Amino acid sequence: MADSRPDGRLTSHEAIALVAEVFEEHRPPPRTSAPDGPLGWSGYDAARARAAERTGAEESVRYGTAVVGGHRCVLLVFEFGFLGGSLGQRAGDRLEAAYELAGRTGVPLVSLVATGGSRMQEGMLALGQLQRVARAAAVLRAARVPHLTVLRDPATGGGWATVGAGADVVLALAGAQVGFAGSRVRPPEADPSAYTAEGQWAAGQVDEVVAPGRLRGTLARWLGALHRDSAGPPEPAPVPKRLSAAEPPVSGWDAVRAARDPARPRAEAYLARYFTHRLPLSGDRCGGVDPGISCGVGVRADGRAVAYAAQCGTATTPAGYRTAARVIRLADRLALPLLTLIDTPGAANGAEAERAGAGPAIAEVFAAIAEARVPVTTLVIGEGGSGGALALAAPGRTWVTRDCYFSVIAPELAAAILKRPPEQAPATADQLRLRPQDLVELGVARGIV
Known part of the structure; x- marks a missing residue:
């Protein structure tokens, strides 16, 4: 297992251990690419090799089948230590494969997001991965398979605007940086509280801010609530019982x-x-x-x-x-x-x-x-x-x-x-x-x- 990051952010290994009892990683077929990537960005291959050695991850995204709180799911995890959790073509392959696996097996998708956005070394081809994610998410919604996301630190850029904000249920770890604009590109006069998990919750973008120690239990409750034993239409919710002893009004x-x-x-x-x-x-x-x-x-x-x-x-x-x-x-x-x-x-x-x-x-x-x-x-x-x-x-x-x-x-x-x-x-x-x-x-x- 890779060591904790010096800045205190969770590695993908630690994030998986935080929520899952079991995790079986899947790997898509390897993608062949030109030296130093599609743009020929000098030193790109070497940077990826260093990131892999440092983190123990092959890419910025990992996925596989998992058990969280006793419930089966597909787990999608970002590794921020791998080039800032950025999205490139290979990461896009894994994202799309995770959505497809959840749709094919009919189990919920749980995403643990930590990303700085799209990978500059792959230019517009990296940015185009957001369209792949949007398409895969639309297919998953049509299959009526739930998607829960957890925003770790940081959750910014296109990863927040697709995998994060596009989920059915959006949870965030307390204190996480969350926002479309990362810390190096936002206006210098911007209110920093707007770019936090707590700020996004106050603005209606996040359903709940959760402490790390409560995360597994919270996910387990959600997964249990969204599990259905039958594919048929649900029974109507019972009418609540009255709580007042009031008599029918005269006038x-x-x-x-x-x-x-x-x-x-x-x-x-x-x-x-x-x-x-x-x-x-x-x-x-x-x-x-x-x-x-x-x-x-x-x-x-x-x-x-x-x-x-x-x-x-x-x-x-x-x-x-x-x-x-x-x-x-x-x-x-x-x-x-x-x-x-x-x-x-x-x-x-x-x-x-x-x-x-x-x-x-x-x-x-x-x-x-x-x-x-x-x-x-x-x-x-x-x-x-x-x-x-x-x-x-x-x-x-x-x-x-x-x-x-x-x-x-x-x-x-x-x-x-x-x-x-x-x-x-x-x-x-x-x-x-x-x-x-x-x-x-x-x-x-x-x-x-």
Whole structure:
């Protein structure tokens, strides 16, 4: 085994040992090339030979079959000590072979990324490897095989923009440098915190930042959650049991007040009761995170995995809707049943939300629900404010709690639009027929839990 790097970064051998109990390396057929590579870059062959001797690796990328936390997978590992983990034609061969192996065997692909980008000594031929990776990733997605990536230090350039950011689940080691621009090419005035695992998580580009000691366990939970015993369609997620002892409201205004009661159960309480453990999916991959929406994959006591998107009682932002749409589409592709919890006074409608694309983001969720081939189960647990709430609702598979309402618009706003005085809001609530029992009678909801 190669020695640890003097800068403290993990070697490929150490990265493999960190996560896998078993690793059987595969090697693609050797590629013949002209002396000093396709560009005839003087000294390139010698540099590769020194890198191989120093690291014990034949290239900047290694791959093979592995067992991680008791689960079979294909493991793809970068060796940063080999010319900075850079991508050239031979590395591209290995990347493509790893994706193909995962697709052929139907087991998840786990990538441990540590790269500085494309290899300058191979010029545009090296950069073109990114297109090979993108094509291989598209084929893997079409095969409905999950891809989990772990961003090590550093994860920059094209490797971050393809193998890293293109995965279904993106984890990052705490303190890792993560960014498209490496430290030697980014603007000198750039905020260094933007190029860290923690900064990328805050910006919605990473699902979770993980300490090295927790990595194997986290990957094992993900691999266990994404494993399916059957190739058939999944069973619908069960409707959550009620957590409130509230009685059905007498008036529409009673329903509104019950839904707005700060003491009633919220999404966190429902999710904690519903799952034994949860794996978060965070961020919209467009630079935004909405703390008012909770998304991920949870595992129930019977071992079943269910994807979830839950509003947490605040006005949902465009980033929240885009995150929900991402999770809905991921659940659909990986054949996971989906649970949505509705609790929002409505979509965020300030100027910032409009500039961030509130309308298109809501439309994206409506489309994701409409296109889903997996069963979607919805429970309205609090406020159901207009289209911002309806976007997450499953047509024909929506239930309600006793302490909720669901309305075309909030009664106060309805009264304002109708030019009624504010004191007419309670009467307007009755006219809107927004109580749980009204929703069942109207056919909007299948039942009250």
